[in-house]
Amino acid sequence: MIFDEVFTNTVESLLEGKFICPITCAVSYDFLSSDINRERVQAYLYQTSKTLSHIDHEFYYASYESMTPDRRRASRVVFKQTQQEIRPVVEFLSLMMRVSNDERSLYTGDEIHLAQIVSKIENDKSLLKSLDRIIIQIKGQLKGSVFDKTKQLINSLVKTEILKQIEPKIDIYLCTGKLAYYINLMEFIMTYQAEKFDDIDLDEPVQDELI
């Protein structure tokens, strides 16, 4: 049998719990874009009682096909960790929507130019205030310039694999497919804990937020 390196790398990455998206792992992502290849990977994973899952085809990952107490515990650990990361992600997305004056949220593959963000924040005190709030949430250093603080935020998002730097020393970043994962996780939370969001009204501000 001919050694299929892409297949091997893709399966190994999935089994190691890595996620595959067009930004983080383009070769494996392209490989998984084919129905036939997906079926091959799926067949292999199935033998290990795992399955190939995806989020809107922006993000592929392996999930358990059957549950054991250990696996359930692992899922809980992952979820607990991930939910702690939601708030900084939400704050970041919200900040970016304001920086770009766009009500659309970021998507996989969208570019983030550090210099542009810094320039916008430097000229808008409310954006700076929001940035400081995020820095506190990610336990960063509030001392330093707007550039330093923005860089801290970006670095933390690179660490959580939401952003990927296109080239070392070039401050341009790409949104990875993990963003789609967080968005879907938020949708999941909204669906199953809808009562917590019942009184959230985006149309009108609450009184104490008015001038």
Place this chain on the structure above:
Amino acid sequence: MSGAMIKMFRMLAKHAPTIDTIITEGLLPPTEEALKGFDELHNYNLAFETASGSIRLSSTFQNFLENALKTERSLAINVDVGGYWRSILFNINQLNHSNTLGAYNDSDRYKRLVIDSIYQLLDGINNNIQQLRNRIENQFGYVHSISAKRKENEQAISEARTLRQALNIIDEAELLERPITDLRLRSIINNDLFGGKQSAIKELINALTLMQALLIGFRKLEGRGKLVRQFKQYFDTKTDHDFSDLIGVEETGMPPNITNVVKAINIDVYPDESSLLTRNDLIDLAQSLNLVEGERFKKARDNNSSLDMTQDDVEKAVETPIGAKWLEDILLALIKTPGDKVLVNNIYQQLKPACKPQLFLDAIYTEILRLPAEKSKFFIFKPLGNYSKSFNGNFDIKDISICFNY
């Protein structure tokens, strides 16, 4: 009332540039005029500053403007196909009647009216289709917000479907019931009218397909942006940020796929500061694996060792009294070392086990921590400080730590 209304509309006209900036940029230009404009808008409850500092128009005012601007900037797709068709049929009937009577002046007039009606109908249809094309190409750029674009898209789809249905009114069979002797008119009807109808149907189907795709995109964009804003407001206004009860401990079924991820996506569940295991980290790790005391591990190891005992070095290390001792020593070191980083090499060098460092570490995984084999991938031997990249496990160890393998 009218006086107040006039005053308000004068105020709106005066501050139109400020309103436009608020709509497009969500902020105020740094001018005194803009600040004054905002104050006046705010007094009428037409604008407000959000908690995050952006400036927004009230939703009612925003909708009012979008609707008003929509009627100004766009044309409705509502050509009266039925009206033109009835006119065509009526004039053909009149044409035939005039021919029968030999009133050729009248029949010429009716013929012109039929032709005019056909081309007016075709012009109307083509204008509507062009209008649809423009909207699709501009992605409904004449309105600003995503929700407005989505609504416009839905409306355009509805209008295109209505037009598509209306084209069925142009009925060849109904026309064939009427004899048309004029060759030019017959050619216009067959080629231009019926040909135009078929061409328009194709165009409309294409437009509908494109608009459906756009609609999915708008809904998705609107959904993501809205979701982010909902969570932002939730985090800003609520104190309960724990959603972990979504995954019950005792549940027996499969968890939802979104929470069913093989291994942590980010291995930060383990301590990452300086990437070294501390005593407490190891104790936590041991406890999470139900490891309580050394003796129990030893027994478990004797009964069910997961080490590959065929490996010469391991056999010597584990099965000799010295090997057994260093396992105990390591365990004691893990428990007793107060707050320090655990340096495996201290024990390694002290005990001088007859196995390579990686096997030594494997023994710790399997015999002491009882880590499943897949978890051992998280850890690697790593020399402290600067080291050569040629390190391959056979390195002459000076300072080695257990590190997390990211």
